[in-house]
Amino acid sequence: MHEMALCEGLVQALEEQARAQVFSRVHKVFLEIGALATIEPAAMRFNFPIVAKGTLAEGAALAIDFVDGSAWCMQCSGNVAVKRHGEGCPACGSYQLHILDGAQMRIKQLEVS
Amino acid sequence: MCAICGCGGHEHKHGSDHHDHDHDHDHHGHDHHDHDDHDHRHAHAPGLSQTRMVQVERDIFAENQRHADANRRSFAARGLFVVNLVSSPGSGKTTLLVRTVEALKAELPVAVIEGDQQTGLDAERIKATGVPAYQINTGKGCHLDAHGVGHALAHLPPIEDGVLFIENVGNLVCPAGFDLGEAHKVVVLSTTEGEDKPLKYPDMFFAADLMLLNKSDLLPYVDFSVEKAADYAGRVHPGIGVLTLSARSGEGMAAWLDWLRAGVERAKAGKAAARPKPRVALSAGT
Numbered sequence: 443m444h445e446m447a448l449c450e451g452l453v454q455a456l457e458e459q460a461r462a463q464v465f466s467r468v469h470k471v472f473l474e475i476g477a478l479a480t481i482e483p484a485a486m487r488f489n490f491p492i493v494a495k496g497t498l499a500e501g502a503a504l505a506i507d508f509v510d511g512s513a514w515c516m517q518c519s520g521n522v523a524v525k526r527h528g529e530g531c532p533a534c535g536s537y538q539l540h541i542l543d544g545a546q547m548r549i550k551q552l553e554v555s
Numbered sequence: 556m557c558a559i560c561g562c563g564g565h566e567h568k569h570g571s572d573h574h575d576h577d578h579d580h581d582h583h584g585h586d587h588h589d590h591d592d593h594d595h596r597h598a599h600a601p602g603l604s605q606t607r608m609v610q611v612e613r614d615i616f617a618e619n620q621r622h623a624d625a626n627r628r629s630f631a632a633r634g635l636f637v638v639n640l641v642s643s644p645g646s647g648k649t650t651l652l653v654r655t656v657e658a659l660k661a662e663l664p665v666a667v668i669e670g671d672q673q674t675g676l677d678a679e680r681i682k683a684t685g686v687p688a689y690q691i692n693t694g695k696g697c698h699l700d701a702h703g704v705g706h707a708l709a710h711l712p713p714i715e716d717g718v719l720f721i722e723n724v725g726n727l728v729c730p731a732g733f734d735l736g737e738a739h740k741v742v743v744l745s746t747t748e749g750e751d752k753p754l755k756y757p758d759m760f761f762a763a764d765l766m767l768l769n770k771s772d773l774l775p776y777v778d779f780s781v782e783k784a785a786d787y788a789g790r791v792h793p794g795i796g797v798l799t800l801s802a803r804s805g806e807g808m809a810a811w812l813d814w815l816r817a818g819v820e821r822a823k824a825g826k827a828a829a830r831p832k833p834r835v836a837l838s839a840g841t
């Protein structure tokens with residue numbers, strides 16, 4: 443739904459990076475998206491070329507690494523991977539999870555010139 | 556230049572058309588990539604241009620977070636308890652707010668920010684109670700962001716030691732991902748929507764600290780299990796608060812109002828604790 447707005451934020455971040463790291467074109471963006479981030483990778487792929495048109499990232503490829511979130515399971519007393527809120531611990535099924543990570547959308551690397 | 560938030564430069568749109576003050580801050584001025592005269596298709600062909608890899612580690616939500624942190628600091632300094640009301644369209648947020656501000660306005664400073672894609676209707680409903688309200692229209696945007704809220708604050712009286720309600724755009728999905736600087740997100744789920752919503756839209760119920768089950772007056776007529784809704788919400792968010800109420804009949808309002816009063820007390824105590832202590836030896840009558 444709001445992937446359009448997120449793509450605008452992404453292009454804005456690319457423009458900031460272009461100034462900071464001195465480049466003028468972005469050819470490929472390596473993104474990491476957490477499974478708990480309310481972001482649909484397919485919608486990002488659809489919207490990015492539209493938003494990037496006429497910017498330094500026009501035509502750039504988008505490589506998305508979709509990663510599990512992580513949580514502390516009180517039952518297991520350990521860290522476990524989570525794919526979705528409310529699914530419970532993959533090991534013991536408990537819902538007593540303390541979410542640690544997984545709501546990020548992070549630029550990891552850029553291929554630029 | 557954006558004088559209100561001093562934001563470091565990005566183009567943003569204010570929805571409200573009454574906006575006459577100047578903040579067309581397109582500071583990014585897309586001129587730094589006025590791609591000369593080269594042809595993109597050729598420039599992108601492999602081998603034609605020298606490309607390199609750069610490492611970044613930049614969170615896209617960081618920009619919103621910066622604004623949210625700034626809002627939160629300003630709320631804290633003012634002793635404001637700020638609630639971000641989220642739900643699907645029509646759960647009864649505005650009806651509940653009207654009833655809530657009617658109940659609180661005599662005892663506490665109250666203000667409301669309304670978010671909708673179009674119209675000023677909800678803000679008008681609030682203003683009819685005599686409580687100040689400001690409408691943000693997001694246009695195509697499906698959620699409020701912290702930056703827009705920061706600007707909206709400038710359009711409201713600077714209340715202190717009270718409560719600010721932010722009614723988000725009716726949407727159970729993306730407002731979950733945007734911190735506005737609030738103390739709590741409160742999710743409203745009405746009894747006509749089905750008790751499975753916490754499982755279907757888990758991100759929102761994870762983001763919220765309190766779930767209000769509204770339209771309890773309709774419980775006799777609909778198949779809605781309060782127990783199941785609470786259980787599902789608890790799976791998504793262990794420890795989430797649950798209150799059942801009716802914005803129409805007023806049933807259950809007392810517990811909600813008490814929850815708000817307790818929040819305001821915490822906000823006021825936080826402000827008092829953060830305020831620099833006056834020097835003891837201050838001479839009187841300078």
Ligand SMILES: Nc1nc2c(ncn2[C@@H]2O[C@H](COP(=O)(O)OP(=O)(O)OP(=O)(O)O)[C@@H](O)[C@H]2O)c(=O)[nH]1
Nearest residue numbers: 643644645646647648649650725769770801802803
């Ligand atoms: N029966 C009943 N109806 C309610 C209750 N609360 C709200 N409604 C009705 O639900 C409808 C939607 O109410 P609103 O307050 O506009 O809902 P909202 O969540 O603000 O809607 P949006 O801002 O459009 O997302 C209206 O017809 C209200 O009268 C309630 O407790 N019981």
Ligand SMILES: [Mg+2]
Nearest residue numbers: 648649677722
């Ligand atoms: Mg409303």
Ligand SMILES: [Zn+2]
Nearest residue numbers: 444697698729
């Ligand atoms: Zn959105």
Ligand SMILES: [Zn+2]
Nearest residue numbers: 515518531534
């Ligand atoms: Zn476990």
Ligand SMILES: [Zn+2]
Nearest residue numbers: 557560561562
């Ligand atoms: Zn601004």
Ligand SMILES: [Zn+2]
Nearest residue numbers: 569574706707
């Ligand atoms: Zn403004």
